[in-house]
Amino acid sequence: MTIQLYNSLTRSLQPFESLSPGLVRMYSCGPTVYDFAHIGNFRSFLFGDVLRRFLELMGYRVDHVMNITDVGHMLEGESDKMSQAAERMKENKKSGRVPAGVNVDPNDPYQIAEFYTQAFLEDARKLGYQIAFEYPHRVPKATDHIAGMQRMIQSLLDRGHAYVADDGVVYFSVESFPRYGQLSGNTLDRLQTGAGGRVSEENQARKRHPADFMLWKPDAQHLMKWDSLSGLAYRMFGYGARAIGLRCDRYPHWRRRPHLSASRMRNRSIMRFQRPRFFRAVLATCQILVC
Amino acid sequence: MSKSQGNFFTARDVFEGQVTGNPVHPAVLRFELIKAHYRSNLNFTRKSLSDSAQVVRRFIELRHSLETRAAGKRAEVDLTHPVLSEFVAALADDLNIAGALAVVIPWGQGSHPDAVESLGVWKKINSVLSIAPINEERSEQTDSNADESLRLAETWCRELDAARARKDFTRADEIRKQIQDAGFEVRTNKDGTTIQRMLA
Numbered sequence: 001m002t003i004q005l006y007n008s009l010t011r012s013l014q015p016f017e018s019l020s021p022g023l024v025r026m027y028s029c030g031p032t033v034y035d036f037a038h039i040g041n042f043r044s045f046l047f048g049d050v051l052r053r054f055l056e057l058m059g060y061r062v063d064h065v066m067n068i069t070d071v072g073h074m075l076e077g078e079s080d081k082m083s084q085a086a087e088r089m090k091e092n093k094k095s096g097r098v099p100a101g102v103n104v105d106p107n108d109p110y111q112i113a114e115f116y117t118q119a120f121l122e123d124a125r126k127l128g129y130q131i132a133f134e135y136p137h138r139v140p141k142a143t144d145h146i147a148g149m150q151r152m153i154q155s156l157l158d159r160g161h162a163y164v165a166d167d168g169v170v171y172f173s174v175e176s177f178p179r180y181g182q183l184s185g186n187t188l189d190r191l192q193t194g195a196g197g198r199v200s201e202e203n204q205a206r207k208r209h210p211a212d213f214m215l216w217k218p219d220a221q222h223l224m225k226w227d228s229l230s231g232l233a234y235r236m237f238g239y240g241a242r243a244i245g246l247r248c249d250r251y252p253h254w255r256r257r258p259h260l261s262a263s264r265m266r267n268r269s270i271m272r273f274q275r276p277r278f279f280r281a282v283l284a285t286c287q288i289l290v291c
Numbered sequence: 292m293s294k295s296q297g298n299f300f301t302a303r304d305v306f307e308g309q310v311t312g313n314p315v316h317p318a319v320l321r322f323e324l325i326k327a328h329y330r331s332n333l334n335f336t337r338k339s340l341s342d343s344a345q346v347v348r349r350f351i352e353l354r355h356s357l358e359t360r361a362a363g364k365r366a367e368v369d370l371t372h373p374v375l376s377e378f379v380a381a382l383a384d385d386l387n388i389a390g391a392l393a394v395v396i397p398w399g400q401g402s403h404p405d406a407v408e409s410l411g412v413w414k415k416i417n418s419v420l421s422i423a424p425i426n427e428e429r430s431e432q433t434d435s436n437a438d439e440s441l442r443l444a445e446t447w448c449r450e451l452d453a454a455r456a457r458k459d460f461t462r463a464d465e466i467r468k469q470i471q472d473a474g475f476e477v478r479t480n481k482d483g484t485t486i487q488r489m490l491a
Contacts, residue, residue, distance in 0.1 A: 126317035128421040
């Protein structure tokens, strides 16, 4: 029987054929764990779950992976989401939403992330979300893959898909990738500069193109920090990608890059996250992306 | 509903009854969230949730009834089975979940002369929907408050039966309403009144 699915690249229904016989590789954008997941989150997760279960009923083996975004998912001009989460944790403890016995230090972002990761998994299992039963094997955490993200950013720099602005921020260059936005439909001619109201004019002026987005940025103020790559002549801090935590080492072009050893790293830096727009293209080896 | 507007509900809020006033079984929330097509909007309402609870209840009861009648026997059913082939054909059409449910729900309500075969079909369907087995025997048995409310409601059931026996139907209706308000579904037949905790 032919399976038809809507392909957001072509904006049309298309017969589905797996790239490998009998095997479907599928990636779901996972939760950002600074609060309890809401039902809108779960609608998207469960859609992926129904798709996976249906493909399995049809006899496919489904290689399903989902990430946990356990670093501050930050927006310019706002405080670190992990700082906000710390405040919320204090409130939740007072109001009893976080049970009294739970011992989480609200000032430790790793403890907060771990608490909400477990809360997410608990809710997800109740809702029959299959992949939550496959944690941690198929549910990698972003913080376990920072080095891979840095390598990917380095690779984008090497290949001219990213550049360093005068304030040390690494941006992805949307013009370097002619097919940018095709999957989401937000192609460059349709994007409106600053429509989200999240980026200051000053920062916009530093970019080559208004739609360029941050990958990594120096910042001393935030809670979670990582060492920068010393191979770069400037400080970096990650505006990494939540999607990229996904087994980037599996992708052939990563394997060819030498791994940076710890001794080559210096400079405390901070991880930030950006929407996984371009990683949808990067992760092309995954046939189904649920974002 | 969106997080940026601040008017969103966490799954926990829904489970714990903070959204609708009644605790919601996770399988009901799952069904509620998957029953609309993935490219359409979902309207999350109390009415819709209560409709979902009906479907989930029927599925759980069907499973119990088929398992009892099948008495441990299993049949391998493949996708050529008429019910499954229609179910799968609907889902193969861009995950047409409404079409799939339009096959499954009437099938569930129909007669099942061959319980073993029907149980095989049921299992395949539920491998996708996954709405009946999850936490079905809720932890309410271990919750002393829940135990207490169940005992109280069962006392009311006997009062309801007594009222019916003396043909005081006004009183019987009052008691029925009282039991429902306490979060139970009420069924009365010639053998008397039975209750089940509402799923949503």
